[in-house]
Amino acid sequence: MPENERDLRSRPDPDALLALAEQDRRGKLTVFLGASPGVGKTYAMLTRARRLKEEGVDIVIGIVETHGRDETAALLEGLEVLPRREVVHSGRTHSEFDLDAALARCPRVIVVDELAHTNLGEGRHPKRYQDIEELVDAGIDVWTALNIQHLESLSDVVAQIAGIPVRERVPDTVLNRADDVLLVDLPPTELIERLKEGKVYLPDSAKRAVDRFFRLGNLTALRELALRRTADRVDDQMVDYLKQNAIEGPWAAGERLIVCIGPDSLSEKVVRTASRLASGLNADWIVVSIERADGEAGDSEAMRQLDDTFRLAELLGAQTRRIAGNDFVEEILKLARREHATQIVIGTRRQRFPLRLFRQSLPDALAERVSGIGIHLITDRSEPTAKPRRKRRRMLPEGSGRALAIAAGATASATVLGLLIERFIILQNISLLYLLAVLASAIYAGYVAAIAAAVFSVLAYNFFFIEPVGTFTVAEPHEVFALFVFLAAATLAGSLASRVREQAKTARRRVTATQALYDFSRKLSGTANAEDVLWAAVTQIHTTLRRNAALLLPEGGDIALKAAWPPDTELSVTDMMAARWALEKKEAAGNETGTLPNSPFQFRPLMSPHGVVGVCGFLQQDKPLEINEERALAAILDQTAIAVDRARLSRESLDQAAQLESEHFRAALLSSISHDLRTPLSTITGAVTSLRQLGDRMPGESRDDLLKSIEEESDRLTRFVTNLLDMTRIEAGAINAKRDWVDVADVVRAAVERARKYFPDRVIETSIAADLPLIRGDSVLLGQVLFNLLDNANKFGGDEPVSIYARRDGSEVVLSVTDLGKGITPADLEHVFDKFFRRGKPDGRSPATGLGLSISKGFVEAMGGRIKAESPALRRRGTRISMRFPVADADLAEKERG
Incomplete structure (x- = not known):
């Protein structure tokens, strides 16, 4: 090995x-x-x-x-x-x-x-x-x-x-x-x-x-x-x-059983016997039912019996499958090959003598075509007497009176039309009118009407058109043969027409159900909001089942009702307990289940690939769902679970994107802090080390330069820390701007003097209108804004002078700071007031923290003003940052000034 x-x-x-x-x-x-x-x-x-x-x-x-x-x-x-x-x-x-x-x-x-x-x-x-x-x-x-x-x-x-x-x-x-x-x-x-x-x-x-x-x-x-x-x-x-314990032993190859059932009483015995067989063989087993793909699945009573058998199989530990197909033997063998089954269990009843001659039973047909798979036949001791009686009852279903009336009317119409035709011309094939009546009856009223119309047609044709007319006596032997042939042909044609009608009804019903599910799927695919998904799903469930429906989602460690139709649907304490059970145990609860069956609602978990995303409840009231309703509900719940899960993932994706953006800001902040703190601290440390080591041996001019560097870098460090504190205050909403009278001209002059102290080589030009009115604001914050704008212009404005303009524009005072540097690209212009957004110098270095303009915007808006960036400013170059503040009431300003 x-x-x-x-x-x-x-x-x-x-x-x-x-x-x-x-x-x-x-x-x-x-x-x-x-x-x-x-x-x-x-x-x-x-x-x-x-x-x-x-x-x-x-x-x-x-x-x-x-x-x-x-x-x-x-x-x-x-x-x-x-x-x-x-x-x-x-x-x-x-x-x-x-x-x-x-x-x-x-x-x-x-x-x-x-x-x-x-x-x-x-x-x-x-x-x-x-x-x-x-x-x-x-x-x-x-x-x-x-x-x-x-x-x-x-x-x-x-x-x-x-x-x-x-x-x-x-x-x-x-x-x-x-x-x-x-x-x-x-x-x-x-x-x-x-x-x-x-x-x-x-x-x-x-x-x-x-x-x-x-x-x-x-x-x-x-x-x-x-x-x-x-x-x-x-x-x-x-x-x-x-x-x-990974102990090797002579383990036999695993057995796997396919158990075939149908809507009859023998299926329960087949399932119980298969359960004992699977238990003895320690084998997995699958219970399968096959229904015709081209016709009705069966009456409601038979389908309910089949559902009960499936529930019994699941209770005994089997897997269950439902398959649609016309060739039952082929479908069983395909499933057996796909599941690697070793044995097939199927029930059989003793057929009556005439049926054995004309029709082969399913177990016999399966035994002829199977190869390499064992077959277990489960027999029934009871005599098959109930089946013919059940068929006779089905010959006259509900609505038979209407069918007989249609058959009689069609036959009478054919008779009247035939008598009218015979007044003008004698036809040998007048019986075709009755065949048309049989086909019409089959199409409009089904199999019962077709058989009745065939019988009525034979009697009417004999009475009105076969010699001797007016009696049911047949004079010629070939006419008797013709009547029997006509009856057989009419019956066969009627049955075929009736079958086509039933298939068409089934096809229309399936198309309607498929179209409804398709429309529902399209509606969900275009919905990203979980609330919209829930309301779409609950209305679809109510429309399909014609019952009250509710959808619940986990919330805060519990479960909460999120959507219900009709909207006034209320859930009792017992209903909520059943819903919690369905969510926690991932199994159905409530009416017709093994948990809290006294609740009028039945709750089913919404299962997605990532687990249970919610619970659906619908009003049961001891009225089980039909097979078609069960399938439609399963499809709706599956699509709803996927849509809710998709909405949850979309929300989590947005949260994750926001978290990543926050991480990006945090990384940018740490990078900015580390860079902007390291540079002045390095300068200060170097200067202090030089002064300590050289002391009096250093020329006085050099000592003054080092002390000046320490002072400048300390101021730079202080401005940086101040900016960080201001940004924190803005984000926390803790900026309490004063509403004092502010003389804009005085604030501009103070800011320019402060800037010239820090940037002695920068030329700053001012232009202040003589009639500049007062504004309501905070002179300290406004001065800090102007200094930040001058600092920004000094870094990016090149060697050209920086201009400050202050003028009145209608009911507003306009302040602008203009430089003649390279300017700002249109793509960057939208982000200049964002936190940590930084433009590099021509040499590629990033000289700023990206907080100055963001802080300026926060201060201006706190004082009730607006700020805007424009580029280019003059001669297709430069940048202009303009601010607008509302003008204060002139009379009140003069009064308070005086």
Whole structure:
């Protein structure tokens, strides 16, 4: 064996390890399995519970039924027993297991007897095994008891053995997921003796139980079923252990079953038998139903029966498929080849003699064409008498009266037309008029009208046109033959026309449904907002199902109603609990489900590739969806989930883009700070080091230059820190500009004097109008703005003079700073007031932090003004930054000045 293949085989199975990890996060389920009541399951549980209690384990009794047995009741002494929940059902008070109390207590181990029990009242779950599953999911170890007769896949076998139907059943998957299955066994003879002694049931019912159920043959058969099922479970556990520990063994190639069902009563037996076969083979199995692609899927009752069979298959752990096609055998073989099936399970009934001559059964046709795949035939003992009766009932469906009326009218019209024609000309093929009547009846009213029209036409043609006329007597033998041929031809033509009509109706219905889904898909594809998606989806669901619909999305750790149609649809507390369950457990909840079935709504999770994105609820009210409604709803929910997920991803993408932009600003800020702090600090450090090392040995002029450099760089550093603080104040909205009277001319002169101190080599020209009015503002902020603009012009204005103009323009005062440098490109002109936007000098260096103009814009707007950049300014070059401030009331200004 190659070394790499040996390494792969020596590794543990990933799926097995994932299953083991999942078990570690959950509680452990231990099932005490028995062949029948009375073998001692509850006694064994309580005995072990007392032993664990003595060892200090936190174990409580959730519910235990002693059935009046003193020896069992004695074992409860000293154990903590949770109080039961009182429920009123059918006018009587019953005690039920309190699931919420058990979850609140949260013990290490809890004993919950009778796994197959049906809960009474309006509990969260209709079955006790669902309560136990919730306890296990909460991390609590659960001990429970089960009789083999209550397993879903064995209920029909037990009914045949004991002659008593099993009402309370548990899905096989519950037992398959159990961590431990402990068989509690007792020989049948000893069990019967215990029953006679009154240790199993009360004495008055013991003899009746012995006579009906507790017979030696029944108990022996049930014991064998329990032993076999326990052995299968032990074998599964051994295989899991080998996979988890990468232990090689003689594992056989995996079996895979294809189970074929239809809308009949035999399909339930086929599914149960296939479940037992798959369990014994430890095989995966797929349940498939095929419907004709060119016609009706079947009546509503048959489709409902098929849906019930599919739900039973899913309950027993099967995958389910629905396939459309005309060649059933070919579709089954295609699926078997695609799924690598090794065996096919199909039901068959004994056909009546005439049918066997003219029609081959599906199992026979499958056996002829299959190759390399085993076939299991499941037979039915009952006589096929119901099928013909069902067909006779279908011959006269609803609306038959209308069909008969149309057939009679068409036949009468053909007769009248034929009699009118015979007044003028004698035709030998007048019967073609009746054939036309048959075809018209089939097209307008279906198969029943076609058959009726064929019969009416034969009678009318015989009475009015065949000698002797006016009687139903036929004189010539060839006329009798012609009548029978006409009847056969009319019936065949009518049936074909009727079939074409039904196919056309089906095609129109499918086209309508497809068009509706296409329009809905187009609507969703053009919608990026999650709210619009939800409203489009909820209206589409309401239109398709004609029921109230609601869509809920996760919000703040809970679930919230986002859209409903009609808009006044309200959800009760029970409805919201069912919606939360569907979101958290990723399974349907509410009406017609195993969780909170008292809710009138059924809630289904919206599953996307990234998980559950929401929950859809629709009003069920104990009226199941038809098959076409179910398919349409599934398609709508799938598209809605994808659209909601797309909207979420789009929103996250925008958030991520904003975050990236923020990161970009942060990086730019750090880069700017590091550069602008490093340069003056380096200059200051160098100057201080030179002064310390050389001291008096340095010429006085050199010392003055170094001290001047320290002073200039300190001022530069101070301006930089001031800009950062100003920018922080602007972003925080903490700029509180004063509203004092400001003389713009004084502020301009002060700013120019300050700039000349810092830029002594820069020529600054001013032009201030003599009649310049006062403005309302903050002289300090306005002076800082002017200095920032002069600083910017000094950096980028070249060697030409910088000009400051102040004038009045109507009701505004205009201030502008103009340089004659290279100017700003049109692309950069839109961003000059953005934070950290920097233009390089001709040598490529970036001399500024990109905060000056941004701070200027914030200060100007805080004072109620506007700022604008223009380029080119003069002679196709330069940049002009202009500011506009509203003029203050002149009289009030003169009064306050005076």
